[in-house]
Amino acid sequence: MASSRHFRWAEIESEPMNPLMTRQYVTGTGIMLARLVLKKGAHVPLHHHANEQVSHVVAGALDFVLEEGRVTVRTGEILCIPPHAPHEVIALEDSVALDIFNPPRQDWIDGNDAYLRS
Numbered sequence: 001m002a003s004s005r006h007f008r009w010a011e012i013e014s015e016p017m018n019p020l021m022t023r024q025y026v027t028g029t030g031i032m033l034a035r036l037v038l039k040k041g042a043h044v045p046l047h048h049h050a051n052e053q054v055s056h057v058v059a060g061a062l063d064f065v066l067e068e069g070r071v072t073v074r075t076g077e078i079l080c081i082p083p084h085a086p087h088e089v090i091a092l093e094d095s096v097a098l099d100i101f102n103p104p105r106q107d108w109i110d111g112n113d114a115y116l117r118s
Contacts, residue, residue, distance in 0.1 A: 002029050009035055017116045018042075020091070025108065032104035038062070038091035045115050046088040051101040053081040060095025064088070 005026075012024045012035075020042035025034035032051075038060070046065070055062070061074045065088045066081070072092065073079045081087055107113050 027104045030103055032101040034099040036097045038095045040093050042091040044089040047115050048084050048086045050083050052083050054100040055079045056098045058096040061092040062095055063090045063092050
């Protein structure tokens with residue numbers, strides 16, 4: 001059986017993805033929690049993945065571009081994105097988001113996430 005683990009965001013290295021975005025994450029046995037800090041104007045290009053994603057905007061406002069249209073997710077709001085759904089994100093203001101992925105994003109773990117690093 002897996003052991004419980006305790007984390008503090010302040011002790012997890014913040015990884016600069018590009019000049020406008022940093023990322024931290026932790027993984028469990030079947031889930032990943034990421035903390036993204038996006039400055040106003042940050043852009044996550046159109047992409048999709050096999051992982052289900054739940055995005056909780058802790059502070060700020062993010063504009064998600066989805067197949068079904070655009071939706072602005074603001075402080076305290078949550079967006080559920082199904083597996084394989086194309087989406088992109090634009091930070092409308094300085095923002096912090098917590099993203100939950102099931103299963104964990106293996107591309108992030110392996111460093112195969114060049115779309116975020118431009």
